[in-house]
Amino acid sequence: xxxxxxxxxxxxxxxxxxxxxxxxxxxxxxxxxxxxxxxxxxxxxxxxxxxxxxxxxxxxxxxxxxxxxxxxxxxxxxxxxxxxxxxxxxxxxxxxxxxxxxxxxxxxxxxxxxxxxxxxxxxxxxxxxxxxxxxxxxxxxxxxxxxxxxxxxxxxxxxxxxxxxxxxxxxxxxxxxxxxxxxxxxxxxxxxxxxxxxxxxxxxxxxxxxxxxxxxxxxxxxxxxxxxxxxxxxxxxxxxxxxxxxxxxxxxxxxxxxxxxxxxxxxxxxxxxxxxxxxxxxxxxxxxxxxxxxxxxxxxxxxxxxxxxxxxxxxxxxxxxxxxxxxxxxxxxxxxxxxxxxxxxxxxxxxxxxxxxxxxxxxxxxxxxxx
Numbered sequence: 001x002x003x004x005x006x007x008x009x010x011x012x013x014x015x016x017x018x019x020x021x022x023x024x025x026x027x028x029x030x031x032x033x034x035x036x037x038x039x040x041x042x043x044x045x046x047x048x049x050x051x052x053x054x055x056x057x058x059x060x061x062x063x064x065x066x067x068x069x070x071x072x073x074x075x076x077x078x079x080x081x082x083x084x085x086x087x088x089x090x091x092x093x094x095x096x097x098x099x100x101x102x103x104x105x106x107x108x109x110x111x112x113x114x115x116x117x118x119x120x121x122x123x124x125x126x127x128x129x130x131x132x133x134x135x136x137x138x139x140x141x142x143x144x145x146x147x148x149x150x151x152x153x154x155x156x157x158x159x160x161x162x163x164x165x166x167x168x169x170x171x172x173x174x175x176x177x178x179x180x181x182x183x184x185x186x187x188x189x190x191x192x193x194x195x196x197x198x199x200x201x202x203x204x205x206x207x208x209x210x211x212x213x214x215x216x217x218x219x220x221x222x223x224x225x226x227x228x229x230x231x232x233x234x235x236x237x238x239x240x241x242x243x244x245x246x247x248x249x250x251x252x253x254x255x256x257x258x259x260x261x262x263x264x265x266x267x268x269x270x271x272x273x274x275x276x277x278x279x280x281x282x283x284x285x286x287x288x289x290x291x292x293x294x295x296x297x298x299x300x301x302x303x304x305x306x307x308x309x310x311x312x313x314x315x316x317x318x319x320x321x322x323x324x325x326x327x328x329x330x331x332x333x334x335x336x337x338x339x340x341x342x343x344x345x346x347x348x349x350x351x352x353x354x355x356x357x358x359x360x361x362x363x364x365x366x367x368x369x370x371x
């Protein structure tokens with residue numbers, strides 16, 4: 001359109017629109033977000049193909065990546081259903097399934113990180129997978145532990161307190177996976193440190209300016225054992241995802257008077273806004289009192305100082321199935337995102353339908369594209 005042919009009134013509107021557009025582009029170039037994520041409006045009904053279940057296993061902790069084979073590779077935790085839910089801490093293994101779409105159906109292919117002997121720090125249990133592809137290599141972060149290998153009705157505290165964070169590396173999501181002989185995020189040697197007892201639930205992303213940001217769950221020794229506590233989340237940075245790590249031992253996602261307010265963070269860097277984001281489980285409405293237990297969104301400009309996002313609610317435990325059913329779940333947690341063309345396309349979660357915890361499975365929730 002040639003602005004010289006527009007009447008004066010429309011010409012002023014046209015120039016004003018150009019000014020607004022220029023200001024928006026200038027803001028984006030300066031690193032400010034053009035729009036805030038609003039996941040509550042992005043979530044769509046879940047197709048039945050996007051429910052990944054196995055009658056013989058508890059299924060938990062789904063994380064998804066697309067391979068060079070154009071297939072979608074789901075990594076997940078599983079352990080025998082006959083052993084009970086709390087056997088996750090003694091008998092979990094990270095398995096691998098493959099599908100033609102990010103919404104399934106997925107078919108189990110192999111066990112990516114099987115038991116390798118109690119003499120290894122991660123020899124009897126692998127759990128909490130999260131995967132990404134950087135520089136042509138696949139990095140699979142996870143929790144591992146060892147102990148006596150005895151499943152219990154309640155938690156096996158030896159295994160629980162032996163939890164450490166590791167990383168496995170491969171050139172393909174089909175493996176083979178190379179594991180390290182030492183944890184990549186170990187406990188701190190100082191008994192007063194907030195991660196002196198155990199480390200788990202890792203998540204990681206690229207860092208502005210280079211390198212990587214790692215965020216993890218930690219438990220200290222200040223509170224009564226064997227649980228310890230408080231349960232906090234800490235950050236670390238690294239030039240390489242195989243370490244060494246530089247820890248920043250300052251807890252985040254904290255709430256006054258709460259010893260365990262949050263869990264299961266998943267972080268990513270939005271390069272267009274130059275901001276970090278985290279989807280976190282609010283354990284009991286500590287941050288969104290009107291919603292109770294839910295998944296909520298945080299944001300940060302540096303990866304260390306976090307605040308609730310403009311639209312903090314991601315989802316409550318109520319899900320909508322594509323067949324029209326609505327279902328309130330006991331647990332909807334371990335959030336992970338899958339990105340397609342640089343945008344969040346799928347929210348992966350672990351599900352327990354009721355408090356009996358007799359079975360569990362993973363779902364892949366489709367998301368409407370962001371602007």
